[in-house]
Amino acid sequence: MRLVTEDEAGRLDDQQFAQWLAGRAGEALTALRDRQGFADPKALKDAGDRASHELMTAALARWRPADAVLSEEEADSRRAWADGERAPRHDADRVWIIDPLDGTREFSEAGRDDWAVHVALWQRSAAPDGALVAGAVGMPARTTVDGDQLILGTGCPTPKAVEGPIRIAVSRSRPPAFVGELVELLGAQAVPMGSAGVKVCAVVTGEVDAYVHAGGQYEWDSAAPVAVALGAGMHASRIDGSPLRYNRADPRLPDLLVCRPELADQLLDAIARTGVEMPASTVTDTPGGAFG
Ligand SMILES: Nc1ncnc2c1ncn2[C@@H]1O[C@H](COP(=O)(O)O)[C@@H](OP(=O)(O)O)[C@H]1O
Numbered sequence: 001m002r003l004v005t006e007d008e009a010g011r012l013d014d015q016q017f018a019q020w021l022a023g024r025a026g027e028a029l030t031a032l033r034d035r036q037g038f039a040d041p042k043a044l045k046d047a048g049d050r051a052s053h054e055l056m057t058a059a060l061a062r063w064r065p066a067d068a069v070l071s072e073e074e075a076d077s078r079r080a081w082a083d084g085e086r087a088p089r090h091d092a093d094r095v096w097i098i099d100p101l102d103g104t105r106e107f108s109e110a111g112r113d114d115w116a117v118h119v120a121l122w123q124r125s126a127a128p129d130g131a132l133v134a135g136a137v138g139m140p141a142r143t144t145v146d147g148d149q150l151i152l153g154t155g156c157p158t159p160k161a162v163e164g165p166i167r168i169a170v171s172r173s174r175p176p177a178f179v180g181e182l183v184e185l186l187g188a189q190a191v192p193m194g195s196a197g198v199k200v201c202a203v204v205t206g207e208v209d210a211y212v213h214a215g216g217q218y219e220w221d222s223a224a225p226v227a228v229a230l231g232a233g234m235h236a237s238r239i240d241g242s243p244l245r246y247n248r249a250d251p252r253l254p255d256l257l258v259c260r261p262e263l264a265d266q267l268l269d270a271i272a273r274t275g276v277e278m279p280a281s282t283v284t285d286t287p288g289g290a291f292g
């Protein structure tokens with residue numbers, strides 16, 4: 001995808017804008033990585049988070065000034081649930097849910113390409129009671145056949161099923177405790193990799209059949225990837241099969257199942273058989289609603 005200039009971004013629709021924004025942030029992150037190198041991983045992580053967040057929020061302020069933003073790197077959106085304060089996103093009609101750098105750990109390790117940029121748009125008026133209406137996941141260290149950075153939007157085709165054991169993407173650094181048992185129950189294969197966005201996109205491209213996570217995550221980790229997965233006809237839910245909801249008062253969204261639709265029942269059943277419990281604190285309220 002060739003990116004239009006900053007000045008031309010105003011004519012893009014929301015989905016095109018999400019892809020454009022992921023691409024611009026990806027270019028900046030790649031340049032930063034090249035310039036700064038890997039000698040100080042913490043400094044590189046911090047610089048990446050900050051540079052990408054600033055680029056994205058400046059572009060959103062310019063081109064979508066009426067919309068609110070929920071970003072991993074925006075203290076106000078994180079603090080809201082802890083302090084019981086209301087942030088602008090709780091009352092907004094449209095909220096951009098962004099993770100400026102997902103797979104931060106992998107971004108700071110030389111040679112790794114499993115990190116991503118997430119851009120999603122949540123709209124209050126969308127059924128059933130507020131929903132994701134656009135999304136893009138950029139994987140700046142991966143390229144298309146044309147040599148451009150790889151950016152997936154909501155129009156990806158459903159990949160063909162592959163014979164053989166179910167391949168399940170899991171976090172390489174924090175896999176859910178029940179994964180060993182799950183893999184054994186299903187005769188499946190665990191495929192460790194970094195970044196929630198990269199793992200969901202691996203399901204969308206057919207590299208794996210499913211992605212399972214539990215134990216902690218936030219809305220920005222999964223919003224854009226889930227928009228991409230739903231657009232490609234994939235199943236996406238909590239690990240008990242209940243729906244994923246975004247722009248809640250509490251942005252914690254600690255578990256996730258994304259998989260080929262024909263595997264959903266089998267995977268949900270096997271996850272339930274491991275006895276994993278859903279944390280009580282994740283009971284959700286009305287979209288953007290009062291704090292419980
Ligand atoms: N137990 C946990 N608690 C909070 N966040 C978690 C988590 N496990 C994974 N994540 C977040 O989910 C994203 C993908 O993780 P992983 O690469 O391990 O699969 C990372 O986002 P960031 O890189 O944006 O911080 C990571 O911080």
Ligand SMILES: [Mg+2]
Nearest residue numbers: 099102103221
């Ligand atoms: Mg993240």
